[in-house]
Each structure stands twice: as structure tokens, then as C-alpha cells.
Amino acid sequence: MPELPEVETIRRDLAEELSGRTIEAVRVHQPDIVLPPPGPAAFVDRVSGRRIDSLDRRAKYLLLRLLGDELVQVQLRMTGRFALGTSLPDPAEFTHLAAEFDLDDGRTLFYDDTRRLGGFRLLSSADWASIEAKLGPEPLEEGFTAAVLAAALTDRHAPVKNVLLDQRRVAGLGNIYAAEALFASRLDPRRAAGSLCAEEVERLHDAIRATLLDALEHAGTTFSDYLAVNGRSGRFQDRLQVYGREGSPCLRCGEPIVRIVQAGRSTCFCPGCQH
DNA sequence: CTTGTACCCTGACCGC
DNA sequence: TGCGGTCAGGGTACAA
Numbered sequence: 001m002p003e004l005p006e007v008e009t010i011r012r013d014l015a016e017e018l019s020g021r022t023i024e025a026v027r028v029h030q031p032d033i034v035l036p037p038p039g040p041a042a043f044v045d046r047v048s049g050r051r052i053d054s055l056d057r058r059a060k061y062l063l064l065r066l067l068g069d070e071l072v073q074v075q076l077r078m079t080g081r082f083a084l085g086t087s088l089p090d091p092a093e094f095t096h097l098a099a100e101f102d103l104d105d106g107r108t109l110f111y112d113d114t115r116r117l118g119g120f121r122l123l124s125s126a127d128w129a130s131i132e133a134k135l136g137p138e139p140l141e142e143g144f145t146a147a148v149l150a151a152a153l154t155d156r157h158a159p160v161k162n163v164l165l166d167q168r169r170v171a172g173l174g175n176i177y178a179a180e181a182l183f184a185s186r187l188d189p190r191r192a193a194g195s196l197c198a199e200e201v202e203r204l205h206d207a208i209r210a211t212l213l214d215a216l217e218h219a220g221t222t223f224s225d226y227l228a229v230n231g232r233s234g235r236f237q238d239r240l241q242v243y244g245r246e247g248s249p250c251l252r253c254g255e256p257i258v259r260i261v262q263a264g265r266s267t268c269f270c271p272g273c274q275h
Numbered sequence: 276c277t278t279g280t281a282c283c284c285t286g287a288c289c290g291c
Numbered sequence: 292t293g294c295g296g297t298c299a300g301g302g303t304a305c306a307a
């Protein structure tokens with residue numbers, strides 16, 4: 001379940017190792033993880049021999065920028081994982097190998113994806129620009145002010161939790177950190193997004209940033225599937241305040257945490273102190 | 276335009 | 292011990 005902190009952790013793990021390296025060969029074992037266009041065979045053909053200029057992240061996408069006007073967009077979705085080395089470091093953790101990228105330093109970048117919901121896409125800069133333009137602001141960048149968040153929420157009748165998950169409104173939040181940020185700001189996830197007053201938006205803004213920064217410092221959350229590069233676990237799961245705590249007492253007021261379903265996703269919150 | 280729902284996929288888990 | 296049903300959720304497609 002990689003969200004912004006998990007994808008950013010992976011980007012940091014890989015950036016120094018991959019920048020400047022040439023991809024000498026590509027093997028795709030699970031064709032459905034390559035999203036067309038161009039299709040798996042053409043993907044292999046067009047990525048082989050290319051040099052990686054740099055690694056970026058936008059929302060939950062990892063971007064391998066290639067020399068020449070193209071990039072590989074990676075979506076990990078639920079179970080995508082990377083390993084880097086001359087062989088798989090922990091074969092027990094990589095039992096659904098989906099693709100391999102041989103590098104010019106003798107190492108291979110392994111991609112494993114149990115459920116194959118994730119995948120790769122080769123995009124031109126122009127195609128990426130049109131996708132990128134539809135994404136909301138990056139919550140950890142300077143430009144993400146309380147006013148920017150207010151603009152994303154205003155006039156929305158949908159529950160604030162749903163709006164936080166909408167990547168067109170705010171980029172990078174997923175189910176775990178949306179729930180955590182709402183708990184930290186003491187806001188009921190069922191509230192209509194547009195009903196938040198300025199002070200509440202400010203609280204939510206501060207909570208989103210603080211939660212994501214804290215998670216990033218702890219290399220993300222390993223709840224069930226996520227692992228950073230080479231099987232490294234995150235440590236933020238020990239710091240979760242509400243996510244996955246249904247029935248347990250609220251760490252702030254002692255009321256039992258409840259779980260509801262919003263937009264087909266579970267939301268954990270405390271009815272005692274989130275209003 | 277907004278909002279809600281189904282779907283993709285596998286493995287873990289639960290009740291019987 | 293096995294077996295069917297449910298759930299996990301990111302992103303997208305599509306319907307209302």
C-alpha cells in the first residue's frame with residue numbers, strides 16, 4: 001500500500017544507484033504489468049539500451065527519466081516491490097517476479113508484484129505532462145499552503161476523507177495517511193469537505209504535512225505488503241494512531257475506534273474526539 | 276461538472 | 292484438513 005512516504009522512500013533508495021546507469025536488457029515475465037501503449041514487446045525494445053538520467057516522484061508515481069525525451073512511469077499500487085543487486089537478496093520475499101532490468105554495472109533491478117495491480121508505462125515528456133497536469137498539489141512542497149488546501153476542499157459536498165483520497169485534489173495521500181491526518185486534526189472523516197471552517201482547514205493542512213513528514217522519517221508504513229528496496233521494512237506502523245485500530249481505545253480520549261466504509265475503502269476514526 | 280460503484284488481482288483470514 | 296466467502300485498496304472506467 002505505498003503512498004507518498006513509501007514511494008519517496010523507494011525513490012531515495014534507488015536514485016543514487018540508478019542515476020547515470022544504462023539499462024542493458026529488460027525481461028518482462030508478466031506482460032500485464034506493462035501498460036500500453038506501447039505494449040510489452042515494444043516496451044522491452046524501447047527501454048533496452050537507454051540511460052537513466054534521474055529518478056523523480058509525483059503523487060504515488062515513481063518516474064525513471066531516460067536520456068532523450070521519455071520516461072518510465074512506475075505505479076506500485078498494492079504489492080509492487082523492488083530489489084537491486086547481482087541476485088535476489090531474499091527470494092522468499094520475491095516470489096512473484098514480474099520484470100528485471102539489467103544494468104551496466106552488473107546489477108539487476110528486480111520488480112516483484114504479487115497481485116500485478118502495479119506496472120510500468122513508457123511515456124513521452126508531453127504525454128506525462130498532460131497526466132501530471134491533472135494531479136493535485138504535492139503536500140510536502142512549499143506551494144502547499146492552507147489556502148491551497150482550502151481551494152481543493154471548497155464547495156465539495158463529498159466527505160472530506162474521499163476528497164483527500166482524490167489525487168486530482170491533493171496528490172500522494174492514500175487510505176492510511178488520510179485517516180491519520182484526519183485523526184491528528186480531530187476532524188470527522190464524514191464531514192462534507194466544503195463544510196470545514198478556515199481554522200479546521202489550517203489544522204488539517206498542518207496534520208497532513210506533519211503526518212507525511214513523520215512517516216517519511218520512519219521510512220514509511222509496513223502494514224501488510226509494502227517493503228522498501230531489497231525487503232527493507234518501514235517503521236511508521238508502530239506510530240499509527242487510528243489506522244487498523246478498530247475496537248481499540250482511542251489514544252487521545254479512550255473511546256473505541258470505529259471502522260466505517262467510505263468510497264469502498266475502510267475508514268478508522270474516533271467518534272469521541274473527531275468532529 | 277460531481278459523485279458513486281465495479282473491477283483488476285492474490286493471499287490471508289474466518290467460519291463451518 | 293479443506294473449502295468457499297470476504298477483505299485488503301490504488302487507480303481507472305463507467306454510470307447516474
